[in-house]
Amino acid sequence: MSFFDLADLPYLQAAGTTLDQEERASLAVSLPVKQNQERLPNIALWGKIQGVSGDYLVAQSWSDDAPFERKFYYQRGDRAQWLQLPEVSTEDLETFAPLGERFKGDPAFEITASAANGETRTINEEKRLAIVVMLITYDLQTVPRGAYYRDSTSRIVRNPAYAGLSESEALSLTNFYHFQPNVDINEKSISERSGTYVESLDIFRSLAQDRPIETWSSQQADNGRIRLLRSRQWPGYLFWAVLGTPKFGGLYVGTGVRNNDLGFMA
Amino acid sequence: MPQENEGAPGVAEADTAGNPYHWLNQKDTYKPVSERPAQDVEFQNAKSYLQSVSMSSESGVSLYEHMTELVARLLETRPKDALADIEAISAQVKRRRFPADRHVVAQHFTAPSATLESAKNQIALFEAPAADEAQQLLLQQQQQQLQGQEPCEIPDILSLAQLWEWAGVSLGPERTFTLMLSIRHMTQTKPVKSVRFWGKISGTKADYLILEAELRDDVDEADLDPADLAAPAVESASDAAAAAAAAESMAQTVEIDPETGEPRPVLVQVRQTGPKPLPREVGDGANRYVYYVATELGKTWLRLPQVVPELLQASRRIKKLLTGDLERRLQTFPAFPGTEADLLRCQIARISAATVISPAGYYVFDPENDTVDEADMDPTKIIVNPEFETVDNDALGQLNKWVHHIPYILPQGRVTWANPAGDEAAAQRDDASGAEDREDEDEEGADGQNDPEQGPPILSPVTADAELPGAVPAWSVRVCSTLSRPRHSPIALFSNRWPGAATVAYNDKFVNIYVGDGVKAGAYQLPVLPDVQNEWVPEPTEEEEEQAAAEEEATDPTLEEEKAWEEQQRARAEEDASENGSEEGSDAGSEEA
Numbered sequence: 001m002s003f004f005d006l007a008d009l010p011y012l013q014a015a016g017t018t019l020d021q022e023e024r025a026s027l028a029v030s031l032p033v034k035q036n037q038e039r040l041p042n043i044a045l046w047g048k049i050q051g052v053s054g055d056y057l058v059a060q061s062w063s064d065d066a067p068f069e070r071k072f073y074y075q076r077g078d079r080a081q082w083l084q085l086p087e088v089s090t091e092d093l094e095t096f097a098p099l100g101e102r103f104k105g106d107p108a109f110e111i112t113a114s115a116a117n118g119e120t121r122t123i124n125e126e127k128r129l130a131i132v133v134m135l136i137t138y139d140l141q142t143v144p145r146g147a148y149y150r151d152s153t154s155r156i157v158r159n160p161a162y163a164g165l166s167e168s169e170a171l172s173l174t175n176f177y178h179f180q181p182n183v184d185i186n187e188k189s190i191s192e193r194s195g196t197y198v199e200s201l202d203i204f205r206s207l208a209q210d211r212p213i214e215t216w217s218s219q220q221a222d223n224g225r226i227r228l229l230r231s232r233q234w235p236g237y238l239f240w241a242v243l244g245t246p247k248f249g250g251l252y253v254g255t256g257v258r259n260n261d262l263g264f265m266a
Numbered sequence: 267m268p269q270e271n272e273g274a275p276g277v278a279e280a281d282t283a284g285n286p287y288h289w290l291n292q293k294d295t296y297k298p299v300s301e302r303p304a305q306d307v308e309f310q311n312a313k314s315y316l317q318s319v320s321m322s323s324e325s326g327v328s329l330y331e332h333m334t335e336l337v338a339r340l341l342e343t344r345p346k347d348a349l350a351d352i353e354a355i356s357a358q359v360k361r362r363r364f365p366a367d368r369h370v371v372a373q374h375f376t377a378p379s380a381t382l383e384s385a386k387n388q389i390a391l392f393e394a395p396a397a398d399e400a401q402q403l404l405l406q407q408q409q410q411q412l413q414g415q416e417p418c419e420i421p422d423i424l425s426l427a428q429l430w431e432w433a434g435v436s437l438g439p440e441r442t443f444t445l446m447l448s449i450r451h452m453t454q455t456k457p458v459k460s461v462r463f464w465g466k467i468s469g470t471k472a473d474y475l476i477l478e479a480e481l482r483d484d485v486d487e488a489d490l491d492p493a494d495l496a497a498p499a500v501e502s503a504s505d506a507a508a509a510a511a512a513a514e515s516m517a518q519t520v521e522i523d524p525e526t527g528e529p530r531p532v533l534v535q536v537r538q539t540g541p542k543p544l545p546r547e548v549g550d551g552a553n554r555y556v557y558y559v560a561t562e563l564g565k566t567w568l569r570l571p572q573v574v575p576e577l578l579q580a581s582r583r584i585k586k587l588l589t590g591d592l593e594r595r596l597q598t599f600p601a602f603p604g605t606e607a608d609l610l611r612c613q614i615a616r617i618s619a620a621t622v623i624s625p626a627g628y629y630v631f632d633p634e635n636d637t638v639d640e641a642d643m644d645p646t647k648i649i650v651n652p653e654f655e656t657v658d659n660d661a662l663g664q665l666n667k668w669v670h671h672i673p674y675i676l677p678q679g680r681v682t683w684a685n686p687a688g689d690e691a692a693a694q695r696d697d698a699s700g701a702e703d704r705e706d707e708d709e710e711g712a713d714g715q716n717d718p719e720q721g722p723p724i725l726s727p728v729t730a731d732a733e734l735p736g737a738v739p740a741w742s743v744r745v746c747s748t749l750s751r752p753r754h755s756p757i758a759l760f761s762n763r764w765p766g767a768a769t770v771a772y773n774d775k776f777v778n779i780y781v782g783d784g785v786k787a788g789a790y791q792l793p794v795l796p797d798v799q800n801e802w803v804p805e806p807t808e809e810e811e812e813q814a815a816a817e818e819e820a821t822d823p824t825l826e827e828e829k830a831w832e833e834q835q836r837a838r839a840e841e842d843a844s845e846n847g848s849e850e851g852s853d854a855g856s857e858e859a
Contacts, residue, residue, distance in 0.1 A: 013438035161354035217470035224380030
């Protein structure tokens with residue numbers, strides 16, 4: 001996963017979205033300060049979740065040794081403060097993941113839902129934010145093929161030799177991968193394991209396997225220099241890969257509501 | 267030198283020459299090498315091994331060459347963590363040595379590049395007009411002014427783009443500039459009075475950039491260049507109806523074949539059942555503006571077809587993603603009998619009606635409109651208020667200071683209500699509301715199509731907009747910058763009903779923009795299917811009725827009833843036997859035996 005950097009703003013704008021001046025100015029200052037306070041190896045903007053009365057800005061922190069272990073921080077109103085999102089339990093995830101309501105914009109707002117075993121659970125919106133952020137992170141994080149590889153000690157590491165996708169490679173969704181841990185290569189079909197298959201590079205599930213097929217829409221932008229992928233499952237997620245260069249990245253700017261109507265819309 | 271080396275092992279052999287079984291029961295001992303080849307020889311041997319091209323290698327490159335190149339590459343590029351990256355760099359060096367000479371191939375064949383294509387499209391926008399052309403244009407403009415035509419109004423997109431940014435919308439500064447050029451170019455070629463950048467709707471394969479244009483007063487939609495029209499090949503619902511009507515009139519005048527002199531065979535007419543198509547609004551209501559779209563800057567702006575009321579109704583029943591292909595036929599349930607261009611146009615109309623807003627008082631009802639006969643009065647006619655006073659930012663943050671200035675579209679798909687029964691019926695009823703028309707009215711009343719549909723009038727405040735399910739208000743208001751002084755911070759209004767629609771206001775400026783997927787918020791609900799119709803049952807004949815009566819379920823007979831029945835049977839059998847005995851006795855006799 002390549003993480004959002006303010007210098008990536010032009011790619012975001014290619015899709016019609018942007019961060020406003022205040023957000024840009026404050027992020028450039030508040031993120032390094034937070035990184036230093038918490039002694040974080042890295043920190044980057046994760047995205048924005050639009051609530052009814054206010055927006056949450058979400059940032060993530062990770063270490064290069066363990067790219068899947070994340071800490072999330074959010075901001076609501078106060079541009080200088082980043083608060084850590086709470087841990088999410090499996091029960092909470094199961095209970096509150098299907099919720100389709102908009103975020104109110106108030107972290108203390110209480111949400112009640114009934115769990116699978118019949119009892120009702122109540123959480124505050126801060127926790128729901130954590131749940132949705134986890135879901136989106138798992139479902140949507142994308143990397144182009146070759147950007148990461150599994151080295152001889154089986155770790156997943158950034159590939160320094162990745163030079164970007166070519167125009168023809170970018171046309172196919174098979175060259176974009178879900179950045180998810182624990183993928184069993186043995187589950188790949190024979191056809192996937194033929195042709196250009198490389199055991200150290202083809203270590204993730206490809207986006208082309210997502211169903212329905214319209215889950216992702218892929219289009220060129222900026223006179224064909226950029227390939228933009230939009231998720232239709234979670235409207236608001238944008239992934240970009242700059243062709244011929246190792247630059248790529250993604251950001252979520254949306255309401256945090258999953259689109260369950262995709263079957264009708266495709 | 268090599269001869270000397272070969273001599274060395276010979277010395278050791280000499281000690282054990284006498285005993286052929288010297289190896290028996292001997293322990294292994296390491297005998298240090300007494301003499302090694304000269305260092306440079308060992309080096310030469312190793313080098314020759316590395317340099318030997320192994321037989322299996324198809325690349326024709328030795329390990330030695332590869333390592334030389336690898337080390338050279340490392341020293342040239344000085345990677346930060348060379349040890350970690352060594353495998354990757356080695357692989358890269360190998361790949362570069364791919365045998366086919368790609369450069370030669372590339373010289374002869376270049377795949378069409380999308381970058382080049384769109385650059386070629388755009389280059390025309392940047393061409394400086396030739397001197398005489400510029401003069402001509404100036405003359406043309408002067409002429410237009412003399413004729414009383416005002417030059418086309420284009421908003422200052424570059425400054426408005428700064429406002430969009432506060433709503434999280436931006437095309438990027440370069441693209442905004444190109445857009446500005448593209449709009450200017452478009453206004454020179456099309457007869458439009460004013461143009462506004464409406465927004466962008468993203469499709470699965472390409473995005474639509476959308477311009478909202480108002481035609482000049484002397485131009486009618488019919489005068490427009492048909493080549494501009496998006497997806498012209500497809501007939502929409504009412505076109506089909508018109509075609510059917512034309513065919514009907516043709517059927518009455520029998521056509522004569524000029525060659526044979528005989529009348530041509532008339533095709534079988536399909537009788538039009540179903541309701542009559544509603545009249546379209548022309549240059550007014552939902553079709554007041556003309557929309558031009560392009561999937562990419564530099565491409566020709568294509569005109570979208572007009573809103574057809576039936577299609578607009580259909581578009582409300584479906585939730586569909588657009589693809590970026592205007593001519594695509596939609597496969598939907600319930601059916602949408604049009605192309606993507608029609609759907610796009612309907613969505614634009616719906617989004618405009620719901621989300622295009624302005625500060626209260628900016629537009630007022632046209633005062634000239636009052637003088638006209640009330641029947642002809644257009645309730646949607648508004649003009650920019652010449653006496654409008656700029657509202658403070660503080661006040662703009664209040665929702666009740668905002669009004670819709672695009673009229674509400676009725677469920678019917680029109681802004682002004684049209685009687686589906688047709689104009690004549692409506693006129694009749696207006697003329698004579700007496701007893702003779704009662705019957706007619708009752709009939710229509712039963713259909714429920716008689717009552718004019720009503721909606722909020724134009725310039726009604728946005729506070730009247732209905733809430734979304736889950737107690738979500740229709741609009742969210744934000745002060746864009748929480749840190750700057752309220753006077754200096756723009757105000758943004760986001761529509762929650764149509765996510766992506768935003769309005770930004772800053773003192774005297776305000777701008778409406780839509781950047782989104784073109785779908786309404788909320789979970790989609792398939793329209794309820796009508797009740798299953800009853801199967802056709804034929805009227806039962808008399809025989810069948812009798813049979814049905816006979817087959818009616820009976821209660822079990824009691825013992826007495828059974829005995830009585832047996833008695834009866836026996837009596838009948840005896841009777842039969844006596845009759846049969848007289849006629850065909852032999853047969854009856856054998857049966858009884």
